[in-house]
Amino acid sequence: MKKEFTHINEENNPKMVNVGDKKITKRKATAKATMFLGSEIISHFKSEDIITKKGPVFQTAIISGIQAVKKTSELIPMCHPLLINGTDIDIQIIDSEHIEIICEVSIEGKTGVEMEALTGANIAALTVYDMCKAISQKMVIKEVKLMKKSGGKSDINNE
Template sequence: MFSHIDSQGNPSMVDVSDKAITRRVARARSIVVLNDAIMQHLQGQDIQTKKGPVFQTAIIAGTMAAKRTSDLIPLCHPLGLDSCKLTITAQGNEVIIECTTALEAKTGVEMEALVGASVAALTVYDMCKAFSHDIVIKETRLLDKTGGKNDFHQTS
């Protein structure tokens, strides 16, 4: 049986009232591929646009999104994050976005990490599209999570 379906087959938020409070940490990554026309605007550790610094803006957007995950994803529990950290680096034509979320709670934070990384990637797209629409958000995935019933570590 799926955890978000009740005994009558209806959508239902998972009841976490009997779960133990544990330290929970999750890390997700999104990769955005930019073309040379965009990457030529990389100055130091950020891409500069008329809208402002791309990576700094994406970090703010990703943090705001992670904090509002339960407003975006049906049946997610509203969580008060203890920590949300985004890092953005350019490697060749790829922008690597990692979002790490953490808290002490009865339920995990992987959706918050995934939403944070995803919205940061969308923000990079939005801020760079004036240079070119040849932008690919090629991957968003959970890298690892700890705490709760099962830990997960991406092996490849």
């Protein structure tokens, strides 16, 4: 059976999916962004963060990622506004040149939170870029992907 796009109506116009008849379930999604900072930037870290004139890099990125999760429906037209139960973002240095940003979002609702988790990870990475670009603009947001999703019709585990 060929899958169809859910956000297009019979006239091939955009639509927002009607979730009115879906059951409320516990839903969770986790997204990961891997980012190349380079050894020049990583060398500035003292313990687990850099304090810049703009503030602490990772803490600021975490706050911006949380804000992005809450604003996903304003940024992506077909996303439903959601009452988010919780968002947790963790940023770790994984080697001498890279960091990893993990964004986990949970709700009890009728639709999933994959887009919220992906948006949170992306915006946190962009914030790291913004805060570190004075040292180097060779940074690369290498990969952003959905790692896990649970609740709803199907569970996904891409770890």
